[in-house]
Amino acid sequence: MLDPNKIKKQFPIFKREINNHSLVYLDSASTSQKPQAVINSLVNYYKNTNANIHRSIYKLSEEATSAYENVRSQTAKFINAKSSREIIFTRNATESINMVAQTWGKLNIKPNDEIIVSILEHHSNLVPWQQLCKEKNAKLKIIPLTKNYSIDLKNYKKLLSKKTKLVAITGESNVLGTRPPLKEIIKLAHGKNAITIVDGAQMVAHSHVDVQDLDCDFFAFSSHKMLGPTGVGILYGKENLFKKMPPFLFGGDMIKTVSKYDAQWNDIPWKFEAGTPNIADVIAFGEALNFLTRTGLKNINEHNKKLLKYAIEEFSKYKEVKLFYAKDSAQSSTSILSFSIKNIHPHDIAQIFDTEGVEIRSGHHCCEPLMDYLKVPALARISFYLYNTFEDIDLAEKALKKTLKIFK
Amino acid sequence: MDIYSEIILDHYKNPRNKGSVKNATATAIEHNPLCGDKIKIELLLDKSNRIKTIKFSGSGCAISQAAASMLLETLTGKTLNEIEKIKSREIIKMLNIPISPAREKCALLGLYAVKKAVELAAKPRNSKKRSK
Structure with missing residues (x-):
């Protein structure tokens, strides 16, 4: 078992505020944050x-x-x-x-x-x-x-x-x-x-x-x-x-x-x-x-999986949201969840998330042929790592609600 | 100040001058590879070489779509020369929202496409003059 709150303390960037909110970093698939030891x-x-x-x-x-x-x-x-x-x-x-x-x-x-x-x-x-x-x-x-x-x-x-x-x-x-x-x-x-x-x-x-x-x-x-x-x-x-x-x-x-x-x-x-x-x-x-x-890759992976499961549960409550992730158990995603919202461009999603201090990726993710294959111009993506908490996902959901409200 | 102002959202949800132009004098497309945004501009000139009709199509974020819609509203009746002179900062000013460096290309995508179309529209005209 891994305690993300303890781990978070070892990453100085989490002392930062973004737009008057504590930093919620959900873009580790792009690059991870760095611990003090590094x-x-x-x-x-x-x-x-x-x-x-x-x-x-x-x-x-x-x-x-x-x-x-x-x-x-x-x-x-x-x-x-x-x-x-x-x-x-x-x-x-x-x-x-x-x-x-x-x-x-x-x-x-x-x-x-x-x-x-x-x-x-x-x-x-x-x-x-x-x-x-x-x-x-x-x-x-x-x-x-x-x-x-x-x-x-x-x-x-x-x-x-x-x-x-x-x-x-x-x-x-x-x-x-x-x-x-x-x-x-x-x-x-x-x-x-x-x-x-x-x-x-x-x-x-x-x-x-x-x-x-x-x-x-x-x-x-x-x-x-x-x-x-x-x-x-x-x-x-x-x-x-x-x-x-x-x-x-x-x-x-x-x-x-x-x-x-x-x-x-x-x-x-x-x-x-x-x-x-x-x-x-x-x-x-x-x-x-x-x-x-020291932390153990197995512990990290288990932790990511729990967060992903929770995020899927929370995000799939919204009918406007379409989730993109590998579902077959043999090849299933463990830490990455892409999504789109009807009539809202991923860049606008990421921009509004940012106003809540929630940093997510949007765009084609350097995978243009895959975007064509999925028939989307771009996607928004959240990804998890050892310092993420369930609360981070709640805050992402709050940002999601705000996005839907602005564009309703 | 909020980036998603009422005006921006209104233009995004109800874009003006969206569609295509029959017998267009010039057509141009601009992409933003970062977000997959695409704007196509089609314009038709009248006899005095002023914009008779100009329309845009394509998909993209609220900023790029609203900016194109707002820009096109101001272009009917303008000469190609007048459009060539439009500055990026005028677009930013027109939008009247905080545009971060990452969103600048979104805001200006419509202008770039318009300028590309204007350049194309100007070309045959110039070459005709030369051939006379």
Whole structure:
């Protein structure tokens, strides 16, 4: 059991007021708030340890290097990677996915090959593959949904063929909360000798991820959705794949030796981390992982589910409100609830919620093809995390009533 | 001051000049990718190159729809030149509600679409002049 009121106290932003109301933050699917421990870590690094890493032999640099590399090991452990060599730090999940498209993709995708994605994908796990397909004259295939917003596995099986070279799939939809059956999807892809990449940005904040058990080839996620700072993304990849991939960016730190006209690449993972990395934020990300481990992902997920259930109950009382979330128990949403209100644009909904201090997301959620699929121009969305309370949902409901009243 | 003033809500619920124009001189569409708002402008010029009819269609938030409705009410009889001179700040002033930076594009979407249509309407006219 988790006490969100106790947890809230560890997040200084909740002392803030928005439009003379206490802050109710229901947009963690976009980015999470940061606990004091993470903020302290950033300040502490710049106050006491700041030095460039992997370069110098003096004390500060040694400390910074070791703190940075410790977080790599910690991250590997968090998702149960075989070794820290399988963890690359990037800027965000988007960059992680682009790295695979630009290195593995450019090397391996040939004309008439096929790449499969789902209609749930965030633009970050769609546009890189669209572009790669255009460049290589390959084909992009898209898995549709069932009427309950689950991944249509039957259709997926039909799309798979000898031509399939890559399956890129989200671990959790940021709009509908759908959690595709990753293990099955990956196993089927491997049956056709296809490589798999999971966009784990949404799921990893509250689900236990075991990349060895999933057997995915790549897994991309970002620190900022899981209590860590912005500016840190992670790419997990199987060691044998990383070894065969060419570098993404060239320059300092990613080389072993450089002569006038040639260079040799560093070992993995450093081959993929050109230039001074985001040292402070990576170190602070380690504190975020500590926080999550201490609280327990299972507890967080259980907590989210309770909040979601309550929100569905409350919001479905209003006939003008249409709810959008994955319902099938096997793929059901655990922390995300999208909704629309008849004749009121989601931006107007979010604006009125804001006047009550309730921060929610509105728009296409970087999922334009999914919006078209759902036949809506945009949606409003509430999402939950460990610091949210039942009272937050009551206040959201109050804002909902106000919205209906203004537009009645 | 409330962003959802009575005037804004009235124009949103009962938009003026909404629809399409037969034999339009020019048609233009503007999108706001952030919210999926879309405004289409169709205009017809009279013999003296003034706006005879101008209508909008599309969907979007209350601010974008009301702003388009309010703007179009003022345009009949205006010359293309006069419309080209309309400034963004005049629209914000006309709306008379607090517009945050995030909502500015909503407020101005109609004006952008109108200006795009006006530019298109002006083009054949200019090229004809040149060909003479």
